Amino acid sequence: MKIAVCVKRVPDMDARFRISADGTSLDEAGLKFDINDFDAWAVEAALQLKEKAGQGEVVVMSLGPVAAQETIRKALSMGADRGIHLAADRIPFDGFAIARALAAELKEGSYDLIFFGKMSPDSSNGIVGPIVAELLDYACVTAISGLEMADGRGTAKRELEGAQEFVEFTLPAVLTVDEGLNTARYPSLKGIMAAKKKPLESKPAQLGDTMVTIKSLAMPPDRPPGKIVGEGAAAVPELVRLLQTEAKVL
Amino acid sequence: MANIFAFAEQRAGELRKVALENVTAARALADATGGEVHALLAGSAGIAQKAEQLGKHGADVVLVCEHDALKDYNAEAIAALAADRIKSGGYRVAVFSTSAQGRDLIPRVAAKLGVGIVTDVTDARIEGDAVIVTHPVNIGKVIATASIASTPAVIGLRPGNTTLVENAKAARVEQVQPVGDPSASRVKVKEMKQGTSAKLDIGEAPVVIAGGRGLKSADGFKLVDDLADAFGNAAVGATRAVCDDGWRPHSEQIGQTGRVVSPDLYIAVGISGAIQHLAGMRTSRTIVAINRDKEAPIFKIADYGIVGDVAEVLPALTAAVREARKSH
C-alpha cells in the first residue's frame, strides 16, 4: 500500500504575532514552529494503516523553504519512510498554487491514499487537500474523525454541525484528517536517529500562477469595553435582547 | 452588471440558515453591480418548494436540481453540478458558506473551475477586476485582506456572520439536470446520525458555556448542562481549576494547556478570569460573563456581564434561551 502524507510547518499559535514591515507577512523572529497538529494526526493515520497492513510505504511531502525539511524529518522520526521537499521561497497564501505543486509531484507516485490535515491554523483555509484530489481525480473525504479500511474500500466518520455522517469511499482517495481520529505518537529516540538516514529529496516546487494574494494584514480591532448589563436574574431579558439584536449570536 | 451565484445548503430537505446567509450576501454584491442573484438548490424530489424562502432573501432565480441520489450530501455530484452551473452562468462571484459541508464542497468546485478561492470570509466586495475579502488568520489573532484575481471568485462565508435581510425577489425556478450519474459517486453517505458522538466538541461548537469554581461543586455544573441543552448547539467547557479538582474531565478544559476555543458565543459562568483561562477563549466573537464578584477580571474582557449568583441567573437565562430558540 502506497500512502502519501502532506505536512506543513506552522508557527505556535500561543505566540504574540507582529506584522512585518512589508505589511503582508508576519515577523518570524522569536516564533517557534512545529508540524501542524492536523498533519501530525494525518501522519499517525498513515502509519497506523501501514502497520496494520504489515507492508507498504509512507511518503511525506512538504512545500516551503528549507525549514520545511525539519517538519519532514519529524514525520520521518515518527516512522514515515521517505520525504520529498518541494522548495519554494515562501509558502504562498493561495492554497490552489500549493495544491498544484503538490499534485504535480503526487501524480508521479501512484498513491493509494493521500492524507492531509483538514486545515492549518495559520492560513486557515482548509482547501489544499480537496483541490489536490480534484486535480488527481481521486475520491475525497474531508474532515474524517473515524476511519476503517478493508479491501480497497474505506468508511469514514465526519462530524457535521449537530450530526455525524458515515461515508463509504473507494480507492484511490484523498482523506483530510480532523481532530479525534487518533493521538499522534511521540517520535522515539531510535526513530529520530533512524530519520537522519532516511531519504529526503528536495526539488523546486512547480507553483504556477497565484490567483489569491494578501493585500494587507492588520491586528483585530481592540474589543470595545464591555458592559455590565445588570444584576441577578432581572438582567437576563436585557442580555438576551442584546445577544439577539446587537451581537447577533442568538 | 454582474450576476452572483449563491449556494443553498440543505439538510434533510430543509434549508439551513447558512443558505439564507449566502443569498443575503449575494444580494448585497449583486446590488452593488446591478446584477441578479441565482441560487442553486439541490436535493431529493420536492426540494423546489424551498425556492420561495430563497426568494425572500433576494434570489432572482433558483436553479433546482431534484434527484434521489442528492437526498444526502453527495459531494461529487453537487460539486460537479455547482461547477457546471457557475461556469455556464458566467457569474462574477460564487458565494458558499464555510459550514462543515461547505468546507468540503467549496474547494472541489474551485478546483473544477480552476479559480481563486478563500474560505472563512468575514467581508467581501468587488473592486474593479478583483474581489477583496477579509479573512481571519492565525486563530483570529491577525486579520488578512486578500485579493482574488479570478472570475468567478469563489468565496466561503463565515457561518453566522451575515445578518439575514429580507429583500423579496421573484425566485423564478429553473429545473436543472445533474451532471453525469449522481449515483455513480465514489463517495457515498451510508448513514447520518443526528446529535453527536459525545457531547458537541468545544473546538467546533458555535456556542461554548464554561464553568469555573463559582459553580461551587461538580453538581453545580448541572446548571451549565441545562443552559447548553437550551442552546442546542452548545458545548460545555471548564476551567483548569475545576478539571484539576475532578469535577469535569480535562478534555473540557479551556486555557492553560487545555483547548483554545473561538466560538461565536462564549459564556463564562462563575469564572474569575485568570490570564491562563482568558488565553484560551479571548478570540471568541462575543463573550458573556456571569459572576457574583463585580471586580472579577473576566468582566474586563466580557462584552456583556451580569453580576449575580449563578444559581439564580442561570435558570432564568436557560428559560429565556429556550424561548428564543423556539423561533430559530
Add this chain to the structure above:
Amino acid sequence: MASGASLIPARHQPELPIARFLTGGAPDPEHVPMDVVFVGGGPAGLAGAIELARLTKKDNESGGSLGDIQIAVLEKAQALGEHSLSGAVVNPRAIRELFPDLTDKDFPFRGPVEGERVYFMTGSQALRIPTPPTMQNHGYFIASACEVVRWLGERAEELGVNIFTGFPAASLLTEGEKVTGVRTAEAGLAKDGQRGPAYAAATDITARVTVLSEGTRGSLSQAWLESRGVQSENPQIFALGVKEIWETKKPLDAIVHTLGWPLPTSAFGGSFMYPLSPNTVALGLVVGMDYPDASLDVHEMLQRMKQHKLFRQYLDGGEMLEWGAKTIPEGGYYALPKQKSGDGVLIVGDAAGYVEVASLKGIHYAMQSGMYAARAIFDALKKGDTSAAALSAYDRAIDASYITEDLRKRRNMRLAFQKYGFYVGGAMATLMTLTNGAFPGGKIESHRDSDAPRLAGAGERFVPDGKLTFSKLDAVYKSGNATRDDIPSHLIVDQDVPAEIAELYVHMCPAGVYERDGERLVVNPANCIDCKATDVIGPRWTPREGGSGPRYRQM
C-alpha cells in the same frame, strides 16, 4: 504575628530516592548506543559537546583512529533553551576560548555592559552605593541564557552532535561502580500511572562516558555523589531566583543590582535589573533558601518590589512578556564535590556547583567546565580508558583552573552570612574582599537549607493588580508552561504533611504547585516549572515526561 512554631523542613522531606536514579541490570536490548552522552542541554553540556566534537573531528582529519564518535545531548525541555534561565551578565572568557575564530559581535549577547549601579533599598528609597569590587561587570555582556543556549545548540548540530530534545534522563545505567549510560523518562502516562494512547516507553542510551550537565540540583548528580560518598565538605546550599521580562516604554541605561528591601535582614540575596534592549528589561529577585521566616514568598516579594519607584519607573505602561524561576547553587568552594568524576561519568556546570555568588556568575564557569570535561574525555577515548583514573584528569584541570581560584577567593562570603547574619556576615564579607580571601581563612561550617529552622508566621496577604503585579497562576501562564494537565505527579511528598509545613511549601514554590486546603496539602504538579526549590526544602523533584515545564524564550 509569629505563632512561635519552629519548623525544620528536613523532618518532612523524603530521602533522596537513590535507587530510583541508579539502575543496575543490563541495558535494554533495543538500547541506542552512543559514545558520549551529555545529560542536559545547557551552557555546560553544549560547550562540552562542541569542544569534544571539535577535538575528535580534528583528530580524524589529521589521521587519528578514533573514527566516528557519536555524541548525544539529552534535553528534557521541548526545545533547547526552554528551561534555561539566568540574569544574565556573562563573562566572555569561556566562549572566546571555545570559539577562537569568532569575535565578540558574533556571540549571542544583547550588548556590552554600559553602566552599572548598585543601590541599597528601603521601602521608600533607593540609596546609591559604590559598586562593590565583587560586582564589577565592566567588559562583560548582557545576555539571555535561552539565546546563548540556542546559539550553542546550532553550533553543536553543525558539528554533528545529536541533540535530543524532549528526552529527560530519568536514571543512570550502572554496572557496579561504572556508569554505562542513561535511561530516559517514559511519556504518555495517565494521572493514575496507566499507559495512555500516546504512551512512549523509556529508552536506554549506552555510552562510554556520561556527562552530568543537569544544572542546578540535578537528580542524577545528587544520587551518584551520595552513592559514591564523595559529596562536598559542606552541603550545597541554594538561592531561589524569580525573574520577569518586561517590554518597557522607558529605556534602562545600566545594569542595576540592589540589596536590602524587600529582603528582611535575616534573608540573603538581592535583586537585579538588566536592559535586554531599548524597550525590554529583565528583572528578578534572588533569595537564599535558608530564610528563617516560613511565610517568606519570593514571588510575592518580587511583586512588591516592582511597586518601588526604582523599578516602577520603567515598568509602568509596559507589559510583562515572560516569568520564570530557578534555583542557584550558592555553597561555593566548600560545596564542590570531593570527586567530580568516576568510572564513565563526570559532573559539570551548576550540577557541580561552579557558581560564584558575590559576582552572580555561573555561565562562563559552566562552559569552561564543559570544555575541561571534553578534553579529559577526548584523552580517555584516545587511550581507550574511560575509568575513574583516566577521567580524573578533569578534576585536576578544574582544581588548577580559574574556576577553583575564583571560588576559593570568595569561599566564605555566603557562608559567613548564613552563620553570622547580616551585619557580622556583611563585615566579614568586606574583610574577605579586601584581603582577597585570605581572611577569614578557615572553612565556615554550613548546614543544608532544609535543616535551617523556620518560624511559622501568618505573612501578609498579597493582592495582585494584574497589570504590574501578578498572581502565581497568571505568572505560570507567562512561563509558557505547557505541561499536560493530566500528567502523573513527579513529586515525592511525605505522608501527612502538617498544616504549617504545607503553608511553608505554599510560599516556597513560586509556581503555585502547592496549595493549602484547610489542613490538607494540595499538589498541582502540572504547574511545576522545574526551578527545583521544592527539591531543596520540600517534596522531592523527579524527572517527568519530556517537554513538560516552562517554555522560556528570552530568559
